[in-house]
Amino acid sequence: MKRSYKRILAREQRYGLNATEHVRDADTQLIQRAREGDADAVTELYRRHERRAYNLAFRTLGDPWDAADVTQEAFIKAFRNLDSFKGESRFSTWLHRIVVNAAYDHLRRQRPEPMEAEILDDLSGPAGAAAVVGSGRGGIDPAMDGLSDPLRAALMSLNEGFRFAVVLCDLLGFPYNEAAEILGVQEGTIKSRIFRAREALAAALVDAGYDLPGARNPASQDDVTPPGTIGEDV
Amino acid sequence: MFRGDAHVDEWGEVAIDYLDGRLDPDTKAAVERHLHSCADCAARLRTQHQVTRLLQQTELDDPPSELQDRVLGQLLLPSRPVARVSRPATEEPGWSILWRRKIKPWIPATVAVAAVVFAIVGYAAIRSNADLSTSKSSEAVSTVAAADRTADTEAAREETLGATTVAAGAVTTTAAATSTTAGATTTTAMVVVAAAQERDMMVNALEGATTLAFFVFEEADAGTGDHQPAGSAAGLTAEQVEAVASQVGVLTGLEPLAAELSLGVPTFAAFVSRDDAAQLVDLLNSIGESAHLTVSVREGPPASADEFVARLLERETELPLLLSGRTKSSATSRDAFTTSTWTPAPGPTDESRDVVPPDEAGTHVLVVIYLED
Numbered sequence: 001m002k003r004s005y006k007r008i009l010a011r012e013q014r015y016g017l018n019a020t021e022h023v024r025d026a027d028t029q030l031i032q033r034a035r036e037g038d039a040d041a042v043t044e045l046y047r048r049h050e051r052r053a054y055n056l057a058f059r060t061l062g063d064p065w066d067a068a069d070v071t072q073e074a075f076i077k078a079f080r081n082l083d084s085f086k087g088e089s090r091f092s093t094w095l096h097r098i099v100v101n102a103a104y105d106h107l108r109r110q111r112p113e114p115m116e117a118e119i120l121d122d123l124s125g126p127a128g129a130a131a132v133v134g135s136g137r138g139g140i141d142p143a144m145d146g147l148s149d150p151l152r153a154a155l156m157s158l159n160e161g162f163r164f165a166v167v168l169c170d171l172l173g174f175p176y177n178e179a180a181e182i183l184g185v186q187e188g189t190i191k192s193r194i195f196r197a198r199e200a201l202a203a204a205l206v207d208a209g210y211d212l213p214g215a216r217n218p219a220s221q222d223d224v225t226p227p228g229t230i231g232e233d234v
Numbered sequence: 235m236f237r238g239d240a241h242v243d244e245w246g247e248v249a250i251d252y253l254d255g256r257l258d259p260d261t262k263a264a265v266e267r268h269l270h271s272c273a274d275c276a277a278r279l280r281t282q283h284q285v286t287r288l289l290q291q292t293e294l295d296d297p298p299s300e301l302q303d304r305v306l307g308q309l310l311l312p313s314r315p316v317a318r319v320s321r322p323a324t325e326e327p328g329w330s331i332l333w334r335r336k337i338k339p340w341i342p343a344t345v346a347v348a349a350v351v352f353a354i355v356g357y358a359a360i361r362s363n364a365d366l367s368t369s370k371s372s373e374a375v376s377t378v379a380a381a382d383r384t385a386d387t388e389a390a391r392e393e394t395l396g397a398t399t400v401a402a403g404a405v406t407t408t409a410a411a412t413s414t415t416a417g418a419t420t421t422t423a424m425v426v427v428a429a430a431q432e433r434d435m436m437v438n439a440l441e442g443a444t445t446l447a448f449f450v451f452e453e454a455d456a457g458t459g460d461h462q463p464a465g466s467a468a469g470l471t472a473e474q475v476e477a478v479a480s481q482v483g484v485l486t487g488l489e490p491l492a493a494e495l496s497l498g499v500p501t502f503a504a505f506v507s508r509d510d511a512a513q514l515v516d517l518l519n520s521i522g523e524s525a526h527l528t529v530s531v532r533e534g535p536p537a538s539a540d541e542f543v544a545r546l547l548e549r550e551t552e553l554p555l556l557l558s559g560r561t562k563s564s565a566t567s568r569d570a571f572t573t574s575t576w577t578p579a580p581g582p583t584d585e586s587r588d589v590v591p592p593d594e595a596g597t598h599v600l601v602v603i604y605l606e607d
Contacts, residue, residue: 039310046305054297068298075305151288170289176250188247195246198285199278205285212284 026222027091035082042079049092050075052172055101060103062156066165074099089181093184096174099183100164107160154204158197166197236261238268242275255284322402433515440511440599475500481521482603486556495545502603503546504556514556514601543602 027048033041058067074226078085078098085094155163161183168179169190176194180187202212236248245265251257252265269276479500485491491501506514547551 039306042309043306046302050297050302051294054301055294058295064295064298068301071297072301072305072308076308079309127401151292166289170286171292172294173290191247191250195242195250195282198282202281204286205288212281 028087031082031085031087031091034079045079045091046075049095052092053096056096056099056167056172057103059155059171060100060160060164061106062152066106066110070102072097074102077102090178093178093181096168097184100182103164104160145159150205151201151207152211155206157204158200161185162193162197162200165193166201169194171199236264238264241272242278249279249282253279253286309447356580377539433512433519436515436519437512440515441508478521478525481525485517485521486603488554488556488603495549502601504554504601505550506599506601508599510556511599518603546600546602 027045030041030045030048034045044179050071054067054071057074058064061067061070074095078095085091155167158166164183165179168174168182169176174182176190177187180190185188206212236245242249248257248261250267252262257265295325366593479490481502482502486502486504488502488504490496495501495503
């Protein structure tokens, strides 16, 4: 996939992570040193990937404490199994796949939690998306959270597969092919999920009072897939 | 793949590539022809663009600064407490929010390496009780233990088990650090006895102890070689004592004992259910770990603490219960400790009531935590 240089630069500035090949080489060198027991290499590897890994967990789980636990678990697992990283994909891909698995495990352990139907009810109620936060994930301190409440609520209203895709690509800036590898699906599936996830997000945001010209209101138009039923791929 | 007559639902993948500017010229032209003729699809692509921008403009959050310490500490020093700390001392502590919900506190590195915390656990003999013979589980035993109390108290206790926090009312006076002589002697005794012990051993010791058990927090280095009794706990500043005492207070919800009842330094005491032994050990371990201290457990009080234990037992009916609550419904749930008073409200008419402390049923232990300065 060809990406414009400008876009790569923007990505690097945004995530503090250089996406070009020489950095991949740097990761490879650090991994080699880390395997040999070099503590500085372990530290450096951790620092390079901590931010995105944590935000992946945070944005998909919706809870900073859970996210910290999952991130910790994933890094420990990754570093203790460095030998099983064969270098066939990027280290970043491999690592974030471990984060995704840990996050999925966490979500499975967490059930039963508020189900999609309840969230939909909340979204369509007069309190709007804010009610999702209040009823679904109590105890979160909004001051800790860079996302606005409606956007966070909208994200959490997505089914998991869609949420992980849109968080990876639109929020964290992973290329589609890498996100596909991380989630273990086809690149076309990622794109399809992203497209529909964005529509569902737009609908939820409009419902919560955001001004998004052109966004369709699912309550008034039957032909738009509502957020709660987009879990199945086409 | 792209059909010029279909709406965008049919070609979402192509729309994504169109928005990213990655289509070949022919397909791009075909998409634009459709958008010119279909206001609905054009609006939906504008929405896609807006949502994408909104997401891309969202600031990523900083991970908790303690996360690095936890991960690297666990990776690089698996057999020792977290030891790598790179955070500047001036940084705002990041754990103030996190510890509200976690049994594992992320204590800032500024907490003294030399901090010493003792937890003294005393057990009263299991009281012979005919009702106990009908109980099969320790949970049932616990319920029987509450039977002597008023219905109100039992209800309150049930509520607390459900992680509803009830303020500890019995022991509230702030302790003032007055005397250090007795404590210094104690420190020596503790350090000599201390040895690295595994968590399970400590839990078993706490669950199974019949007389007295002591949790000992000491310097991480002191337990690795020959014991060096003298001066191991020196150098703990008032700020450091305050910091560790504050951890204990916040994490348990307990308030320090009154000065005349304490060991001359900030001291905490509470009954803890045997069922919560693992939670308590984890809590104490995590405090020790974060403060670079090791924790071990032994039986028997330090000589200088005998009098303190006697004084404390005289007033055990005033001590709070410390409960580990794990229900999902509470915002402060998941292994958080909560406190409550277990005694009926004292009143003139209640003086004659046969108040039975929880430990007499054998279901609870009396835990004392204090700081050495």
